Amino acid sequence: MSRKRWRAVKEIRIADVARLAGVSTATVSRVLSDPDKVRQKTHDLVMEAVRRSGYIPNSTAQKLRTRRTMNVLVIAPRLTNPVFAEILRGVDDELTQSGYGIIIGNLDNRREREARYVDLALSRQVDGVLLLTGYIPENGARSMRDSGLPIVAMCAAIHEDGIPNVVVQDREATRKAVEYLARLGHRKFGYISGTVSSIIEVERFAGFQEGIAAAGFSQEDFVRWEGSFVFSTGVAAAEAFLQMKDRPTGIFAACDESAIGFIKRVRTERIRVPQDVSVIGFDGIEYADYTEPTLTTFRQPLHELGCVGADVLLKLIHNQMKPEDWSIRLPVTLLERETTGPVLHKDYKSLRRSKV
Amino acid sequence: MSRKRWRAVKEIRIADVARLAGVSTATVSRVLSDPDKVRQKTHDLVMEAVRRSGYIPNSTAQKLRTRRTMNVLVIAPRLTNPVFAEILRGVDDELTQSGYGIIIGNLDNRREREARYVDLALSRQVDGVLLLTGYIPENGARSMRDSGLPIVAMCAAIHEDGIPNVVVQDREATRKAVEYLARLGHRKFGYISGTVSSIIEVERFAGFQEGIAAAGFSQEDFVRWEGSFVFSTGVAAAEAFLQMKDRPTGIFAACDESAIGFIKRVRTERIRVPQDVSVIGFDGIEYADYTEPTLTTFRQPLHELGCVGADVLLKLIHNQMKPEDWSIRLPVTLLERETTGPVLHKDYKSLRRSKV
DNA sequence: TCGATTTTTGTAATCGATTACATCTTGTGT
DNA sequence: ACACAAGATGTAATCGATTACAAAAATCGA
Incomplete structure (x- = not known):
């Protein structure tokens, strides 16, 4: 009853906007993602329709089509440890700037919880993984690496080919x-x-x-x-x-x-x-x-560590990584x-x- | 070059598994999500194919089709504050148990960052939102509520219809x-x-x-x-x-x-x-x-607060919420x-x- | 004004799963 | 052995965007 009032608001799809603006869905999509590919007049028309309808693209559909989730998984041993919270701040600053979101995997010091996050990563819910943990042996890291997922190991030097380390000395x-x-x-x-x-x-x-x-x-x-x-x-x-x-x-x-x-x-x-x-x-x-x-x-340098780690991961995701830049050891004072x-x-x- | 080695592993789709097992994709899907709907023999056949191929469902495609993201957004003022880290632990314990993931929105004490996470929520990347923040006026909360997204306000009593509060006294x-x-x-x-x-x-x-x-x-x-x-x-x-x-x-x-x-x-x-x-x-x-x-x-009771908040949100998501259970005020000692x-x-x- | 070229827009395939419905099997009772 | 119900499986539509390609429109030079 009153519950109904705020539930079930009709979802606006790109087709609705297209109809409203009198153009095709392709044009709407172009206006939103690559505006110089359309005429100014059409652009304005579409934007007006977007505004009037309150359209917000369904990011899941976008993800499926573009094969990019714009999410990164951060696996941390324990969130209440201020060290990881601080690193996460740096990661966050760097990632949100590039439009990426953070999914957190908090192990809460229980190592066995790692498996669930490895599964999450392998089901392609994320574009890359920042590993703030490192156990011996590093099975999780290895299986993610093998699946082709970009990973950066922080806070622990994992000596595996294809896994850059961003750690302190x-x-x-x-x-x-x-x-x-x-x-x-x-x-x-x-x-x-x-x-x-x-x-x-x-x-x-x-x-x-x-x-x-x-x-x-x-x-x-x-x-x-x-x-x-x-x-x-x-x-x-x-x-x-x-x-x-x-x-x-x-x-x-x-x-x-x-x-x-x-x-x-x-x-x-x-x-x-x-x-x-x-x-x-x-x-x-x-x-x-x-x-x-x-x-x-x-x-x-916790904040810096987070920034650098995230930056390396983004480079990896975008295939801009040169192997010689891979491992970084920041000094402590x-x-x-x-x-x-x-x-x-x-x-x-x-x-x-x-x-x- | 060596970069190539760990990149671009061929993705296994449900169709590949179906072909391998000699059944249709529908059957594979059923084996994985509703096993008693298929014969035991077929089940084993499919599971073997899953195992051999190393198939892991693409969660983005699942999300699109089922319209459930199995993710919850937690907006927190500052992660380095142990209060929020501790609440997050409770939230995490409750949510991961139900198979939900956590996307964190860290405002880092800068209120203007809230807008980005509201957008994220409105683009249906999450099934619900836990608000560990509360500013005056609560525009973000309101617009999310209006879009039909389940929200729970924690750490701040937001007096808006349709937004349950889980707070302390x-x-x-x-x-x-x-x-x-x-x-x-x-x-x-x-x-x-x-x-x-x-x-x-x-x-x-x-x-x-x-x-x-x-x-x-x-x-x-x-x-x-x-x-x-x-x-x-x-x-x-x-x-x-x-x-x-x-x-x-x-x-x-x-x-x-x-x-x-x-x-x-x-x-x-x-x-x-x-x-x-x-x-x-x-x-x-x-x-x-x-x-x-x-x-x-x-x-x-930070951990409990997190658990209860997450629990209320899950009930809301699953439409099992009775209005009279909505607002909870836990005691402090x-x-x-x-x-x-x-x-x-x-x-x-x-x-x-x-x-x- | 006409045809060639460039720019803009539309059509339809695609991403990878789920699921309603149709069809085919299997099992049961007589 | 047959009819019929119940159960198992397959076919194809669907979720909502992006984008290759085709088609249409605009621009330009002569």
Whole structure:
């Protein structure tokens, strides 16, 4: 009844407009998509009919005929993670400018949900895919690539032919993190991991290990706490940390959220940051500017990452891609702030060694 | 060249499968969508052909024929705001379960971008719209409603016929916030606003004013700092606060982020929270659990909000909606934590009045 | 003014599925 | 074994646009 009032408005088709303007559907279509192909007078006539009828083309029919959906799928591990939200902003800025829409595939940290989005991509609902995830092995990426769908891997270097990577220098950054902590006098380290099965975590941890080796330390000089890219991983790591007898003094967290979780937890036990323990994060999310003390972290160029990734994907879609431009690694910058400092606490002096 | 290798894989159409199985396209279609309409033997034959050919239906063609896109548009003010990310999780959980996809419309706090998404909706790329925004006047909502498209307004009570609202009890909550602060002995208040032109802000401020009146205070007993739903609004409010001679002691912020920004800024000036000033936020984002001190705030049932909103939209799409179920207002709960407390600082004693 | 050339417009095929209707099979009861 | 109902399958129209090709109209030069 009242429900009926706002339902079932008659749809206006291109044929209706054509009839109204007294021309063929072909002409209407041309006016709308390629206006210089028609006479000015006809153009005006048609536009008037379009206006009067309130015609809006049915995009599904357009998609079917033109074989372009003007949509891109973005698969992200977790939307509540500000890192992905920020990247998505960059992607959005770039794509909407080119008239593309975004379909989001949110895995919500459950990897098995990836399959559904791979299906969505394979059913040609999208013209391309931006992969903000990367698991090992990368089956999803591979099957999409094999179906001829343009893909760009972001946030994870997928080493597959035909899949460009647009990533940050994770490995270099974590290596530098260890160097930085070592330079401050730290001799025992902690590593709070991200999602263990993700390629990005593998990269970061590899960089960490490289840094450990480069600074002259060994596998015994650090502990690794496994988890995922969330606050609670930091809390759990802190619990483990608090149980230790020889506590590390230099902590690296694979993301800012776990760094923040760690700090919050240890401070409730009267452990001071950075006097008792230094913490360095990764990502440079906005929250990290508002913690106390302000988090030392690596700032990723998230918005830029999104823009560049989207741009590469568009080039791929339009076949304007040269292989040599394929892989891009953006630099991250260390923000030295308040959660890191030289080793101070006397209890830790005994831990110093003669290395480096 | 090598580019060619992964491009242009031949597309398999339903006709190919039909030929392979030696049946008609109609039969293939029936096997895939309504299996009990075909004989078991034929079913197996067709499924084998599907498997062998790797056939995946072209969803665009399906959409055109069935007139259902199985996509929903979600228009959000800003994705980096965890509130919307969290709501989106709920929406996602509900929709993907029903086989619907999500197209996101991120306004990035720029209202003028709304028009593009309204166009997208009107070109029938989606079966329905979830509006996480609400501006005054609500032209976009109205034109979509008029076109017969199912819409649900969330996060903002849009008073238009045919647009169900799924919102939280904003007004009640802010009223309670004032009561709560007054009960703690506060006599002078500060209100840090959200985006001024948004309906949600209007609601929250209205509730605040109701609370002020209900507790026996007047317009002179509070200051309002305008801004939007971001950290920096809190910082700006703090700057203004610091300049005041008679500073308020009870602050309400229309979102957690501005509350956090405010606290961070005033604490750098050695103002203690809650001893010198109490702060209460709104939203209950995860980050608020990790600030120091832990933020007192109203927890919105964000995930539930998303689920319910999506559910209402699905009912609307399937015409199963009864008008009396239309508007839903979920309660918010006050989390009493560490940023609020009784008035303590002696300087403020002189401000006490005999009211209440 | 006429024919040749260019520009504009129309006709109809097409994209790839679904589905109403027609037709052909199969099964049942006698 | 036959008639008839029920069930399975096929034929072809359809969704609403775009576009190759054909046809018509406008433009131009002599």
